[in-house]
Amino acid sequence: MTKHEPDLNLIFQALCDPTRRAMLARLAQGPLAVSELALPTGFALPTVMRHLSVLERADLVHSEKTGRTRTCRNNPVALVATLDWMVQQRALWEQRTDRLEAYVATLMKSESP
Amino acid sequence: MTKHEPDLNLIFQALCDPTRRAMLARLAQGPLAVSELALPTGFALPTVMRHLSVLERADLVHSEKTGRTRTCRNNPVALVATLDWMVQQRALWEQRTDRLEAYVATLMKSESP
DNA sequence: GAATTACTTAGCGATATGACTAAACATGAA
DNA sequence: TTCATGTTTAGTCATATCGCTAAGTAATTC
16 A cells, blocks of 8 residues: 655645646646646656656656556645645634734723723 | 735745744744744754745745844735645646546446446 | 844855756557 | 657756854844
């Protein structure tokens, strides 16, 4: 069994390149072969392969080879895990904002007659 | 006016380091001076300064200097922008999954008597 | 005004990233 | 079996990242 638990380091690292995000976006439309994936990027095939391996390392994309073509498809799991982290962070930040607002409210209350 | 529009390259790049994510998490509890921020990381101050500048470049953190201490605080805007991107992606991916499921359902229907 | 505190800058070294070309494999078709 | 197709590997180059130390600057404190 190849079950990777989501690694935020690898996932964010993978997402920070626009070419890779574009690849993900294209794969969202449906699975593609490596050469199809490479075409609109304008990069050489080995370069795209490298990007692909970064995406696979982060478990954002899965691929399998049948015959001589490798078919790539998105793996939703990793993205959802990352989304979870971000939502959690936002909650923390906003909680803090709420507390701050409450504090300011208290101040204003105590200053009014 | 210094209004940066959120740059996903810089934001994801900033988020891919665990030290920086830890810094963000700590700042979620409230603003901190650079040295306070540095303390639990175990890294030298210049190293932490570098991480901080990466976070500021991504507009995830703001800081201002008063006297000789610099106070850092989270900027929610960038995180929310990133969250938007991810939610959008997830929607696309899931739309695709839905289509796939619908297709499979159609297949099964047409195969049953 | 000298010492301390809190950053800041400069510069180094090891490693990683992102592009490339050229050459090697491996499979399917002729 | 030979040839074309679709990847894959190997190796190069330029630049970026992440850690460090040492030395600088600027504001308080004594």
